[in-house]
Amino acid sequence: MTKPIEIRDLAKHFRSGFLIREIRALESVSLDVNQGEVFGFLGPNGAGKTTTIKILMGLTRPSEGTATVLGESPSSARVKRRLGFLPEQPYFYDYLSAREILELNARLCGITGREMKQRVDLMLQTVGLTGSQHGRLGKYSRGMLQRVGVAQALLHDPELVILDEPMGGLDPIGRKEFRDIILSLRDRHKTVFFSTHILQDVEMVCDRVAIVVAGRTVSIGRLDEIVSTRLDTIELTMRNVPLPMLQASDIAGMRIMQREDKLLVTVDSEEAADKVLKVLAQNHGQLVAMIPRTHTLEDFFMTQVRAQKPQ
Amino acid sequence: MRIIAIAGNTFREALRDKVLLALIVIAVLVTAAAKIVPPLAVGEGAKIVKDLGLATMTLFCVLIAILVGGRLIYKEVEKRTILTLLAKPVRRWEFVLGKYCGLMLVLIISVALMTLWFTLFLLLTHVPLDIRLLLPIAMLVLELAIVTAVSTLFSTFTTPISSTVFAALTYLAGNMSRDLLALAAMNKSLLVKVLARFSYYLLPNFRNLDFRALVIHNQLLDPNQVLWAIAYSAIYITALLLIAILIFQRRNF
Numbered sequence: 354m355t356k357p358i359e360i361r362d363l364a365k366h367f368r369s370g371f372l373i374r375e376i377r378a379l380e381s382v383s384l385d386v387n388q389g390e391v392f393g394f395l396g397p398n399g400a401g402k403t404t405t406i407k408i409l410m411g412l413t414r415p416s417e418g419t420a421t422v423l424g425e426s427p428s429s430a431r432v433k434r435r436l437g438f439l440p441e442q443p444y445f446y447d448y449l450s451a452r453e454i455l456e457l458n459a460r461l462c463g464i465t466g467r468e469m470k471q472r473v474d475l476m477l478q479t480v481g482l483t484g485s486q487h488g489r490l491g492k493y494s495r496g497m498l499q500r501v502g503v504a505q506a507l508l509h510d511p512e513l514v515i516l517d518e519p520m521g522g523l524d525p526i527g528r529k530e531f532r533d534i535i536l537s538l539r540d541r542h543k544t545v546f547f548s549t550h551i552l553q554d555v556e557m558v559c560d561r562v563a564i565v566v567a568g569r570t571v572s573i574g575r576l577d578e579i580v581s582t583r584l585d586t587i588e589l590t591m592r593n594v595p596l597p598m599l600q601a602s603d604i605a606g607m608r609i610m611q612r613e614d615k616l617l618v619t620v621d622s623e624e625a626a627d628k629v630l631k632v633l634a635q636n637h638g639q640l641v642a643m644i645p646r647t648h649t650l651e652d653f654f655m656t657q658v659r660a661q662k663p664q
Numbered sequence: 665m666r667i668i669a670i671a672g673n674t675f676r677e678a679l680r681d682k683v684l685l686a687l688i689v690i691a692v693l694v695t696a697a698a699k700i701v702p703p704l705a706v707g708e709g710a711k712i713v714k715d716l717g718l719a720t721m722t723l724f725c726v727l728i729a730i731l732v733g734g735r736l737i738y739k740e741v742e743k744r745t746i747l748t749l750l751a752k753p754v755r756r757w758e759f760v761l762g763k764y765c766g767l768m769l770v771l772i773i774s775v776a777l778m779t780l781w782f783t784l785f786l787l788l789t790h791v792p793l794d795i796r797l798l799l800p801i802a803m804l805v806l807e808l809a810i811v812t813a814v815s816t817l818f819s820t821f822t823t824p825i826s827s828t829v830f831a832a833l834t835y836l837a838g839n840m841s842r843d844l845l846a847l848a849a850m851n852k853s854l855l856v857k858v859l860a861r862f863s864y865y866l867l868p869n870f871r872n873l874d875f876r877a878l879v880i881h882n883q884l885l886d887p888n889q890v891l892w893a894i895a896y897s898a899i900y901i902t903a904l905l906l907i908a909i910l911i912f913q914r915r916n917f
Contacts (some may be wrong), residue, residue, distance in 0.1 A: 367916075407916075407917065410747075410750075410751050411750070412747060412750060412751070412916070412917040413916040413917060414916060430753045430754060430755045431753065432753075433751060433752060433753040433754075434753040436751070438747075438748070438751035440744070440747040440748060440751075442744075443744075443747075443748060444743050444744040444745050444747070444748075445745060445748070446673070446677065446745055448676070448677065448680055449673075449676075457669060457673055458748070458752060460665060460666070460668075460669035461666055461669055461670075461749070461752040461753065461754055462752055462753060463665060463666075463753070465665070502748075505748060
């Protein structure tokens with residue numbers, strides 16, 4: 354079965370400046386996106402996320418490698434009827450209203466007449482712009498423009514939705530609403546591919562993620578494999594346990610910090626935590642808190658990014 | 665449908681262009697000023713009014729084509745509105761044609777408005793109307809179609825300033841190409857002769873579309889000349905737009 358997105362060894366080099374300096378925006382990006390999943394495309398600034406997305410949308414040609422969307426070349430106008438795209442910081446004609454820009458986009462997708470009116474009404478309602486649909490886009494706030502962007506991306510009911518930094522510049526309410534839209538798309542068996550560097554949003558909605566650093570994919574995997582099963586550390590906060598008693602227990606990998614009348618003990622395993630609790634019990638100490646710290650997506654992301662930095 | 669949608673939006677956008685509005689207003693004022701030009705001889709007044717009216721329409725419509733056309737595609741790229749447009753099932757050639765047709769619609773309406781004003785002015789100044797004046801006006805539309813195609817071509821790959829300069833130079837050179845060829849024929853250098861001939865065939869020859877003098881001075885018109893002017897324009901416009909499309913197909917955004 355054809356996957357919605359297939360990328361193999363994608364590279365993109367630009368020539369820039371008077372001395373024709375070569376800029377290597379992408380070195381080697383490879384990934385697949387499965388039907389019906391929400392796929393997060395992560396990376397630090399300048400990693401090549403937007404360049405990859407532009408290649409997927411046929412806006413830029415790759416220097417090397419291949420990319421297909423819904424089994425076709427990204428430059429195919431036919432496949433774009435089945436794609437929805439929201440660029441980073443979308444720009445629209447500021448003399449048009451929200452309704453007018455959606456109607457223009459509908460016509461470009463071959464949607465006219467009553468169907469156009471119905472879809473535009475639905476999209477305006479979905480993104481909460483029914484009340485301001487006749488206002489000029491030049492007067493819209495950043496958040497309102499983002500909503501218009503979402504509306505034009507989903508207007509023609511695409512199978513695959515590609516979003517470039519969709520939640521940048523949105524307030525917490527806007528980000529929550531956006532996450533809900535993404536989840537509703539998944540419920541409707543649409544495929545969503547979005548780039549971001551806001552990891553909390555990725556943890557809440559994505560099924561799989563890929564991390565790209567300096568133009569290369571460095572990791573691809575299911576979010577639940579990356580995040581949930583790895584226990585990083587356990588932090589125990591306790592009182593009335595003499596510090597020398599704890600130090601004498603010689604538990605491997607234990608780190609102790611004293612704060613006023615409390616000891617903050619960090620260990621690397623459940624076995625080590627058991628030993629600390631035994632020392633606590635022997636000294637009739639008081640356990641204030643015990644917090645297991647799992648390996649977060651941020652930890653994983655930072656590890657991958659640091660690993661790619663030149664020594 | 666897509667070309668029409670893009671053309672309609674381009675038309676709407678161009679109507680809001682302050683340069684366009686200013687040029688139309690100035691054209692109207694300059695046409696009215698023709699009345700204060702004293703005739704050189706008895707009976708020459710009507711010819712002066714007609715000539716000046718047609719020349720004014722030509723000048724200002726060409727300026728609109730060059731100044732507005734030069735920003736046509738560049739503005740979409742600069743403002744990044746092209747990203748959402750090309751993400752839709754729009755072929756790049758449809759985009760170029762749509763932008764071209766949108767500006768041509770603006771120019772045709774500008775010519776129509778100026779023609780109405782010109783006709784009213786002729787009536788007010790008691791200059792007899794001549795249906796044959798419609799021929800140079802129709803040829804003006806073809807001339808504008810070529811100039812707009814030149815502007816559109818440059819707009820696909822260069823900045824508005826460069827596009828304006830190149831389009832203006834092309835227009836000037838296109839009006840002088842026969843004179844340049846004649847001058848080159850008097851030059852002894854073979855290189856000059858070859859360059860002049862090359863430029864003559866490469867550049868659009870707007871003299872082929874100029875029937876103003878024939879109409880104003882009531883000279884005989886050869887229908888074959890008119891047909892040749894139409895065919896020449898059609899071939900030239902097609903070639904320019906094809907090149908524009910080829911360049912635009914290769915662009916990265």
